[in-house]
Amino acid sequence: MRTFVSVTGLRKSYGAHRVLDAIDLTIPQGTIFSLLGPNGAGKTTTVQILSTLIKADAGEIWVAGHDLAKEPDEVRAAIGVTGQFSAVDSFLTGEENLRLMADLLHLGRTKGRRRVRELLERFDLTDAARKPAVTYSGGMRRRLDLAMTMVGTPRLIFLDEPTTGLDPRSRRTMWQIVRDLVQQDGVTIFLTTQYLEEADELADRIALLSQGRLVAEGTPRELKRMVPGGHIVVRFADADGYRRAVGHVGATSSNDAALTVQIPDSGGVRTLRKLLEWLDTHAIDVAELSVHTPDLDDVFLTLTQEPSAKEPSR
Amino acid sequence: MRAITDSATMLRRQVKHIWRYPTVILTFAAVPVVFLLLFVYVFGGTMGAGIGADRAAYVGYLTPGIMITTIVGAAQGTAISVATDMIEGIIARFKTMAIARVSVLTGHVLGAMVQTFLAIAMVTVVALLIGFRPSASVLDWLGVVGVLAMFTFAITWLSVALAMVTKNVATASNLPMPLMLLPFLGSGFVPTESMPAGLRWFAEHQPTTPVIETLRALLAGRPAGSSFLEAAVWSAGIALVSYLWARRLYNR
Numbered sequence: 001m002r003t004f005v006s007v008t009g010l011r012k013s014y015g016a017h018r019v020l021d022a023i024d025l026t027i028p029q030g031t032i033f034s035l036l037g038p039n040g041a042g043k044t045t046t047v048q049i050l051s052t053l054i055k056a057d058a059g060e061i062w063v064a065g066h067d068l069a070k071e072p073d074e075v076r077a078a079i080g081v082t083g084q085f086s087a088v089d090s091f092l093t094g095e096e097n098l099r100l101m102a103d104l105l106h107l108g109r110t111k112g113r114r115r116v117r118e119l120l121e122r123f124d125l126t127d128a129a130r131k132p133a134v135t136y137s138g139g140m141r142r143r144l145d146l147a148m149t150m151v152g153t154p155r156l157i158f159l160d161e162p163t164t165g166l167d168p169r170s171r172r173t174m175w176q177i178v179r180d181l182v183q184q185d186g187v188t189i190f191l192t193t194q195y196l197e198e199a200d201e202l203a204d205r206i207a208l209l210s211q212g213r214l215v216a217e218g219t220p221r222e223l224k225r226m227v228p229g230g231h232i233v234v235r236f237a238d239a240d241g242y243r244r245a246v247g248h249v250g251a252t253s254s255n256d257a258a259l260t261v262q263i264p265d266s267g268g269v270r271t272l273r274k275l276l277e278w279l280d281t282h283a284i285d286v287a288e289l290s291v292h293t294p295d296l297d298d299v300f301l302t303l304t305q306e307p308s309a310k311e312p313s314r
Numbered sequence: 315m316r317a318i319t320d321s322a323t324m325l326r327r328q329v330k331h332i333w334r335y336p337t338v339i340l341t342f343a344a345v346p347v348v349f350l351l352l353f354v355y356v357f358g359g360t361m362g363a364g365i366g367a368d369r370a371a372y373v374g375y376l377t378p379g380i381m382i383t384t385i386v387g388a389a390q391g392t393a394i395s396v397a398t399d400m401i402e403g404i405i406a407r408f409k410t411m412a413i414a415r416v417s418v419l420t421g422h423v424l425g426a427m428v429q430t431f432l433a434i435a436m437v438t439v440v441a442l443l444i445g446f447r448p449s450a451s452v453l454d455w456l457g458v459v460g461v462l463a464m465f466t467f468a469i470t471w472l473s474v475a476l477a478m479v480t481k482n483v484a485t486a487s488n489l490p491m492p493l494m495l496l497p498f499l500g501s502g503f504v505p506t507e508s509m510p511a512g513l514r515w516f517a518e519h520q521p522t523t524p525v526i527e528t529l530r531a532l533l534a535g536r537p538a539g540s541s542f543l544e545a546a547v548w549s550a551g552i553a554l555v556s557y558l559w560a561r562r563l564y565n566r
Binding site: 052053076077083086088090091096105145148 | 320330335402403408409412413
């Protein structure tokens, strides 16, 4: 697969505060890359640099075969940005917003009209086309926002927290739209999100950003393997059963008051079957049993640390 | 070339805004109209006597000053509209597109000029209704429009720059406020000769005075003389400095 974005040694500081420190990234064409990190980790700064909004202090950045520092306009022609704060003109109608993009991209009258109609159709905005964007719901605004980005048929789209604040149904619609962009249009997606579920759902590769550094990178599956998060939690029905079992089930931690034990789950179903058999032979009643598989939350919490309280938060 | 077509596109965006919220122009015209009525009907008798004539003559004396008050008053509205726009996500979108960068600002400037001119037209109609009787020829009127356009262009660029000095809309809206004082501290309402020495010096050497004097001469059908050149130099200077300043702030 051809590399579409390559970043080496990217650095950015605001005064003494180092926001991004030696970031290296490679994104193959036609894939979804997700940058994850807590608030203030540097996600938005990365997007702002890669989308030519602000300048990096150091580092080499190539987007769509162009050196970002030397040919920003060529890069701009290849990218589209749908930001955290919706980038639509609230006073204009949906159709006028799209026309504005078509005019700025010099599509010409007929071609522009056709493209606007297509996008209104595709993003399910035809009925609302003549209403001002200020009257749109959150989901409609995001769809209009993305439709505006699509007017110029960009080959790389930055989606900066595209579903923040959306209801679950709108979020799912958005996810499907993003998948279609990759599958039907061959677009490369750079996604930042705080929702780990979203990254898990969409991304081919995920990079974890913490305090300006990349702390992990890989497929969702690879990342989950990095943390030993899998375990079984058993809550016993009575104190007697708890006392009899606690020393024999291989618990790594136990809670006398809550009558619970936590058992590392290394063998999957086999561990579970052995545990249930043992409990059965010894006639111990269990009130509740749950199996936890490691998810990106575990990865996230393990690998990203909160800045310590001593450090000035600027 | 790109800069021209993109600016035209951005102007269309502004015109759509104006079209959707036409009442904004009324707020641009309201304060100058109140000033006009106040100065003609409350102070007019005394003021008229002060220039050696009467209330009716004072309407003619006052109108150019009120036109300039309209321009500097509109600057505040323009600053609010630009500052509000700058915090919108759409500006970030424009900045990541391969378009002529300054076109966003040119669109604002041209749109604000359209609004200001409509407001000046309204104010002038009110002045005509209450007894303003200009004796300007067609050529003089063209001169009036030209001088107004020059000065509006300059003040609008200044208000665009002021709008971007801070990221805060409230502060941005206050910055152009002192401009409202200029017609008062010039020849807008009373002749500068009636002022104490220090103030008189300031009044005779600030930009609104030559602009007002030029308009006054043209509207009365007299030749504008050297004040026209002075007005042109001031307008060009303010426009150039403000344009460069605004562009730098935008690219920051």
